[in-house]
Amino acid sequence: MAEGNRRRIVAGNWKMHGARAALEALASGLAARPANPSESAPEVAVFPPFPYLSAVKRALEAGQAEGGIAVRMGAQDVSAHTEGARTGEVSAPMLADCGCRYVLVGHSERRASCGETDEQVARKFVRAASESLIPVLCVGETLGERNAGRTAEVVLRQLEAVLERVGAGGFGTAVLAYEPVWAIGTGQTATPEQAQEVHAVLRAAIARADAKIAAALRILYGGSVKGANAAALFAQPDIDGGLVGGASLDLKDFWRIITA
Numbered sequence: 001m002a003e004g005n006r007r008r009i010v011a012g013n014w015k016m017h018g019a020r021a022a023l024e025a026l027a028s029g030l031a032a033r034p035a036n037p038s039e040s041a042p043e044v045a046v047f048p049p050f051p052y053l054s055a056v057k058r059a060l061e062a063g064q065a066e067g068g069i070a071v072r073m074g075a076q077d078v079s080a081h082t083e084g085a086r087t088g089e090v091s092a093p094m095l096a097d098c099g100c101r102y103v104l105v106g107h108s109e110r111r112a113s114c115g116e117t118d119e120q121v122a123r124k125f126v127r128a129a130s131e132s133l134i135p136v137l138c139v140g141e142t143l144g145e146r147n148a149g150r151t152a153e154v155v156l157r158q159l160e161a162v163l164e165r166v167g168a169g170g171f172g173t174a175v176l177a178y179e180p181v182w183a184i185g186t187g188q189t190a191t192p193e194q195a196q197e198v199h200a201v202l203r204a205a206i207a208r209a210d211a212k213i214a215a216a217l218r219i220l221y222g223g224s225v226k227g228a229n230a231a232a233l234f235a236q237p238d239i240d241g242g243l244v245g246g247a248s249l250d251l252k253d254f255w256r257i258i259t260a
């Protein structure tokens, strides 16, 4: 159980997988699980591809209306701009309008394949937060950076770029996700100790600015989280849940993680 009364979050990042029918079925199956009134039950969220946000939202609401669990929804990216001539971009108000509560910013796949810089990620974070979405800021080092002993330096640089703009106050509602690039989609999970060490570094950086906000901040681990390893990861004092890719597309495995 996470310390500081932080409610755990288990979030499924569906990336660019699936099609409408399959993702609706996944959402319905998830939302049909019986609601657990216990205070220790985690918050559950899913991050579908943009075109399916509304369909997934409807499926989630239908399940909940029949006594199933509440599942929140987020988007996988957001524009740093509110509106205008920006072909292909999706704004924070549009996401909120589609029923999103969360949005990922700075996922390593976007940093790597779309060339998103720390600066752009910070602008997206600010835009999302100013439109009442909860940004989930993803940070993480590559294998080369880890092997060079630069893990803390890299994740702190990624965090600082945002912290500089929003101050600790900007993390009053936001969520952080530590996702070592070498663990994403590789089946090679960080050990609970490796992950805990980085989570503690991140929390300490926020604590230097505001101890209270740091104590309440939820920091998720992502990178090959599975039903089989979730409990050991979530047992670490600074790990407040998971951002789950591949395993979130398998209802049975995702549920095992949610109930870990």
Ligand code: PGA
Binding pocket: 013, 179, 183, 184, 185, 186, 187, 222, 223, 224, 225, 243, 244, 245, 246, 247
């Ligand atoms: P994975 O992805 O669980 O498939 O490693 C995690 C993520 O990219 O958020």
